[in-house]
Amino acid sequence: MQRVRKVVFPVGGLGTRFLPATKSMPKEMLPIVDKPLIHYAFEEARAAGIEQFIFITGRNKDAIENHFDSAYELERRLDDSNKNDAIARMREWLPDAGSVVYLRQQAPLGLGHAVWCAREVVGDEPFAVILADDLVQAETPCLKQMIDAYQSMSPANMAAVIEVPREKTASYGILKTISEQGKLVQASGLIEKPQPAQAPSTTSIIGRYILQPSIFDILNQQKTGSGGEIQLTDAMNEAIATTPFYGYRFDGTRYDCGEVAGYVEANVALSLARPDLREQLLPQLRKHIQ
Numbered sequence: 596m597q598r599v600r601k602v603v604f605p606v607g608g609l610g611t612r613f614l615p616a617t618k619s620m621p622k623e624m625l626p627i628v629d630k631p632l633i634h635y636a637f638e639e640a641r642a643a644g645i646e647q648f649i650f651i652t653g654r655n656k657d658a659i660e661n662h663f664d665s666a667y668e669l670e671r672r673l674d675d676s677n678k679n680d681a682i683a684r685m686r687e688w689l690p691d692a693g694s695v696v697y698l699r700q701q702a703p704l705g706l707g708h709a710v711w712c713a714r715e716v717v718g719d720e721p722f723a724v725i726l727a728d729d730l731v732q733a734e735t736p737c738l739k740q741m742i743d744a745y746q747s748m749s750p751a752n753m754a755a756v757i758e759v760p761r762e763k764t765a766s767y768g769i770l771k772t773i774s775e776q777g778k779l780v781q782a783s784g785l786i787e788k789p790q791p792a793q794a795p796s797t798t799s800i801i802g803r804y805i806l807q808p809s810i811f812d813i814l815n816q817q818k819t820g821s822g823g824e825i826q827l828t829d830a831m832n833e834a835i836a837t838t839p840f841y842g843y844r845f846d847g848t849r850y851d852c853g854e855v856a857g858y859v860e861a862n863v864a865l866s867l868a869r870p871d872l873r874e875q876l877l878p879q880l881r882k883h884i885q
Contacts, residue, residue, distance in 0.1 A: 599742050599805055600647060602640040602723040605709035606633060607653030607700040612854055621656050623727045628865050632852055633659055636727040643739040645723065649696045649716050651709045660697055663690055705824025711814035719808050726802025730861050733847025737803050740845050744778065745805050752831050755803035756780060756842030757849060761791045767799035768828035770842050780842035785832040787821045798842055800828065801849055807838055
């Protein structure tokens, strides 16, 4: 069993649900408390043992690259002010030199296309995919839970799954489930965004994946699906003919930061989880709750 060493972050989206905030700023740089969304995704990947970080970017995404780079001018200003603790905190999470790769998607053709753009860097080994929009608050990072489970299995494709209300199946990739064993749910098929009446279950994929490199052979066909885009769900469904697929029921809470309500909820939840903010924030929140 090859170890999962690489992760792909598809960050080329336009973030139209957050306009005008995302007119000139990547949606992945929107802050949750005091860290941008993409920072949480990066921390989760590194905590899972990932060694190489592949960002699939687009136009006007330079802020992401700058975030994961040294900031000499800022460090100089902090040094002049004797703010050594701030310098140390900023340096401690920076990725190692040479461990980050940035690739341009060039056109917004779907999640499957974004993942396909990483094919030459990923090579012939299993890899992870994290969508920063899905922020998971968990004692053990979600991707680490998945990798730990994956290492005891035969090679397979895997995605984190949750149960969603049936009326929301048209917003997710849905599993045709055939069996469950512990936290693993085996599927005989996947459907991208089915209408509630056609959904085979309410078991839904969220933005955490472990994929075999053979997925690139399918994505290379550039088949379009829902919304006229190249869908990763469709490629994983086609791969089931030769590669088993499992959903993984992770421990933790997922916040959909791709929509405004979920983003605001994540800010509140993660703020309240911090002892240094909780006591200050609770009285303020109570003033706004009727």
